[in-house]
Amino acid sequence: MELFRGVNVDWLGKKWYFLAFSLIFSVAGVLSILFWHGIKLGIDFRGGTLVYVQFDQPPNLDRIRAAIDRAGIHDSRIQTYGTSQRQVAISLAQKETQESALDIGRETIVQALNANYSSTGSANQGKLDLDNTSQGALAQFLQQTDPEHLVGAPGASEKYAQQAAAILSHRDKDLDGMFSSVDQLNGVADQAVVNQLKQGAYLSGFHVFAADIIGPQVGALLRRQALLATLYSLLGMLVYLWFRFELIYGVAAVVAVFHDTLITIGAFSLTDQEITLTVIAAILTLIGYSMNDTIVVFDRIRENLRLSRRETLTTAVNRSINQTLSRTVLTSGLTFLTVLSLYLFGGEVLHGFSFALVIGILIGTYSSIAVAAPMLVAYQEWRGKRGKRAALPAAKRAKA
Amino acid sequence: MRKTLLIVAVLLVFIFGIFGIPKGIGLSAWKTAFTDRIHLGLDLKGGIHLVLQVMVDEAVSAETDNAVGRIQADLQQGGFPARSVLKPDPKQPQVIQIQGTPPDKVGDVRNLLDSRYGAQYTVSSAANNSWTLTMKQTEVQTIEQHALQQSIDTIGTRINNLGVTEPTIQEYNLGTNQILVELPGVDDLSRVRDIIQSTARLEIHLVVGGPFPTEQAAVQSVGGTVPPEDLVMAYGGTEPELIGQYYVLQRVPIVAGDDFRDAQPSVDENGRPDATFILTRTAGDRFYQFTSTNVGKSLAVVLDNRVQEAANIQQAIRDQGRITGLGKDKAQNLSLMLRTGALPASIHYLQESVVGPSLGADSIRRGVLASIVGMLAVMIFMLVYYHGAGINADLALMLNLVILLGFMGYANAVLTLPGIAGVILTIGMGVDSNVLIFERIREELRAGKAPAAAVDQGFAHAWVTIVDTHVTTIVSAIILFLFGTGPVKGFAVTLSFGLFANLFTAVFVSRHIFDSILKRKQRGEALSIG
Numbered sequence: 001m002e003l004f005r006g007v008n009v010d011w012l013g014k015k016w017y018f019l020a021f022s023l024i025f026s027v028a029g030v031l032s033i034l035f036w037h038g039i040k041l042g043i044d045f046r047g048g049t050l051v052y053v054q055f056d057q058p059p060n061l062d063r064i065r066a067a068i069d070r071a072g073i074h075d076s077r078i079q080t081y082g083t084s085q086r087q088v089a090i091s092l093a094q095k096e097t098q099e100s101a102l103d104i105g106r107e108t109i110v111q112a113l114n115a116n117y118s119s120t121g122s123a124n125q126g127k128l129d130l131d132n133t134s135q136g137a138l139a140q141f142l143q144q145t146d147p148e149h150l151v152g153a154p155g156a157s158e159k160y161a162q163q164a165a166a167i168l169s170h171r172d173k174d175l176d177g178m179f180s181s182v183d184q185l186n187g188v189a190d191q192a193v194v195n196q197l198k199q200g201a202y203l204s205g206f207h208v209f210a211a212d213i214i215g216p217q218v219g220a221l222l223r224r225q226a227l228l229a230t231l232y233s234l235l236g237m238l239v240y241l242w243f244r245f246e247l248i249y250g251v252a253a254v255v256a257v258f259h260d261t262l263i264t265i266g267a268f269s270l271t272d273q274e275i276t277l278t279v280i281a282a283i284l285t286l287i288g289y290s291m292n293d294t295i296v297v298f299d300r301i302r303e304n305l306r307l308s309r310r311e312t313l314t315t316a317v318n319r320s321i322n323q324t325l326s327r328t329v330l331t332s333g334l335t336f337l338t339v340l341s342l343y344l345f346g347g348e349v350l351h352g353f354s355f356a357l358v359i360g361i362l363i364g365t366y367s368s369i370a371v372a373a374p375m376l377v378a379y380q381e382w383r384g385k386r387g388k389r390a391a392l393p394a395a396k397r398a399k400a
Numbered sequence: 401m402r403k404t405l406l407i408v409a410v411l412l413v414f415i416f417g418i419f420g421i422p423k424g425i426g427l428s429a430w431k432t433a434f435t436d437r438i439h440l441g442l443d444l445k446g447g448i449h450l451v452l453q454v455m456v457d458e459a460v461s462a463e464t465d466n467a468v469g470r471i472q473a474d475l476q477q478g479g480f481p482a483r484s485v486l487k488p489d490p491k492q493p494q495v496i497q498i499q500g501t502p503p504d505k506v507g508d509v510r511n512l513l514d515s516r517y518g519a520q521y522t523v524s525s526a527a528n529n530s531w532t533l534t535m536k537q538t539e540v541q542t543i544e545q546h547a548l549q550q551s552i553d554t555i556g557t558r559i560n561n562l563g564v565t566e567p568t569i570q571e572y573n574l575g576t577n578q579i580l581v582e583l584p585g586v587d588d589l590s591r592v593r594d595i596i597q598s599t600a601r602l603e604i605h606l607v608v609g610g611p612f613p614t615e616q617a618a619v620q621s622v623g624g625t626v627p628p629e630d631l632v633m634a635y636g637g638t639e640p641e642l643i644g645q646y647y648v649l650q651r652v653p654i655v656a657g658d659d660f661r662d663a664q665p666s667v668d669e670n671g672r673p674d675a676t677f678i679l680t681r682t683a684g685d686r687f688y689q690f691t692s693t694n695v696g697k698s699l700a701v702v703l704d705n706r707v708q709e710a711a712n713i714q715q716a717i718r719d720q721g722r723i724t725g726l727g728k729d730k731a732q733n734l735s736l737m738l739r740t741g742a743l744p745a746s747i748h749y750l751q752e753s754v755v756g757p758s759l760g761a762d763s764i765r766r767g768v769l770a771s772i773v774g775m776l777a778v779m780i781f782m783l784v785y786y787h788g789a790g791i792n793a794d795l796a797l798m799l800n801l802v803i804l805l806g807f808m809g810y811a812n813a814v815l816t817l818p819g820i821a822g823v824i825l826t827i828g829m830g831v832d833s834n835v836l837i838f839e840r841i842r843e844e845l846r847a848g849k850a851p852a853a854a855v856d857q858g859f860a861h862a863w864v865t866i867v868d869t870h871v872t873t874i875v876s877a878i879i880l881f882l883f884g885t886g887p888v889k890g891f892a893v894t895l896s897f898g899l900f901a902n903l904f905t906a907v908f909v910s911r912h913i914f915d916s917i918l919k920r921k922q923r924g925e926a927l928s929i930g
Binding site: 172226 | 443451453588589591749751752753754756757759761762767769774775781818825828831832842843864865868869871872873877879882888891892895930
């Protein structure tokens, strides 16, 4: 099987279409960043509270919002995710500058939910919430209520601690974090314990399975760090390409990569998605990836320029793109496949990450053909007009 | 043949890197062997991640507080008492001001200050017989560093009391004086907070006045503004009639922090929980001196910047005392804290993440599924597109994965969810080198070269490009590692290991397989490369 055998496309002749295409997407992104959605930063960058809650059935988001509003928090973002629609992420911006108050947001959410979502309402006052209890609290509860009349006997607290561990391991590993009925514990814990839990504990119908609380100070630091990492990474590549090729190659590659980054961030703004720490990691990856693509084309240009010095730069560039086209499309296609599987199967936590890569790989492949290579030619033409040596500096010899 | 042996050896070494020697042959034994070697990150295992800020200023402040007392005593002993020794600005804990030393003893005072405090402080004199001592920057740094280290040690001891396996407690380099605490497998945040947060900074201060019903009333009682040598503090004990009230205390404590040697929970004569404490020998002497000259005055026991109780000095006390007004838990916690060592400064929470075990398990399932689907898709495609050479690429790909995971096992690297994403991405990008080489070989074949020459040329030409692409990606991975935190770091690690593995498999292993195939072929027989 073979794709693209003997293609002979005049890529540079289409540069105005490319320019128009790139401009439309970059400008759309920039406009959205400036005037529409802006750049929506994740909790890790702006500081705040993010609580992940799972419900026993798809919850009514308006009811959650009302409950949290009543608790005095008015700027919460609530969204369901996952295929079951039973999982909800609730995020609050951090207003407290006092870091000692870090935990308040989370506690408010849990209390608000407790008031609204526990199955039997206020009847549960003072009882143990079996869906959210921790191992320590459960063990303490068992020891205090002492359903097996063991306290005082040797090993009593160990026995209860073991039972608590077994119960919670059953909840978290076998039942996906929640009970639908206390009877599910039959056989997991001793009958006396199960009976005691039926009386003294209840099922709230929701389970806080993860929480992130990030103080404003850390948010600011992470923001700065992400920006620096991106800039340094671009700078590092520029220097390497300068050393391996010529400065103009480095500049062209970095411009292409910057173009990719801009469009990807623009895509996040257009689709109103949050930029988190992992998204930044994805953007750095795509910088590396797009750079790879560009280098493959540049390497070929360098080789072709050395082999046939009479060829004009335009033909050499066109030929190089055509020769590497098969590789470019194949690699992008395969990387795209893996990223797509990540996007489809990787779950919510990796959603932003894989979205950035899905966009980035498409744009990165496009940009090495449509941005980086034409820039080399444009540079040469510009030099030619100024009466300088018309040939592109015939790049350094490959060292390897 | 030698090359084949080398490749098999590499394979075995890295398989050992992944699994070690499993204790059984069942699936679960291999699974345990795997997680023994390759540690799962908090996001996969579940657990608590905390970033704490140590308020090192307080340690500096405590040191200068101490110096204030010593200077006063030294000047007194030298026979030239000062009118006042104090710290003029709470925001500048490193500055001490001395006012009103005897005008005729300027030289003596200078000598005394220089000889006793010159090593730690810059001493400068001003008009009206006043002096300013500013702690030297190097000294401030030493104290801050010490406070940070002591905090890490203390928190470590306390965490160990929780019985957490493999906790991480280390300096965190995102900002300054921060500590990273990672507790895998723990999801009981409130308990952890109780244990870490309670700085258990226990101090005993002289009471200037109080209790007052409001903060304003307390400030009014000292003339509307709190003088620098005093402070106003809220009551934090359990006496119902005192809750919400305020005291005015002398700022410099009589005994504090390190002066406490031990504490035990106990019960008083009415059966209420309290805690008895024991002071160190030197602190005991100091406390005896103070209490014997101040009988009848009032002392306040201060815990974490709240007045725990205030009581009159009945008689001189040497090194033992009792703190009442604690609940049972508080008494127990307090004695645990005092025994494990007090924190030198209080701690603020900058970041808390809790990942429940169910989320972690779900993430693993999804990560593994995405990896398998991605990898299968790539492998099938390579077979279809390149036929015989596709097998070549697929073998290289699998070896790549083994080496990558083996590396992680040897390096004790932590596998996080973004790390799994890094693995998947490496799979995608790993075939890039293969595609580059194969396409080049096809080109050479098309140009009419014999298979052996085409393979040779293909590898030679592609090599230059492969080096360039790998170096640039490694540049970005390294920067990601240097700047990234937690999970993102895990991503950078797997990505760079994957790239190194790829250089070996795509160039060396794949080449070797080609060569051995070519050797068996008849002259002129075609190469299966699709």
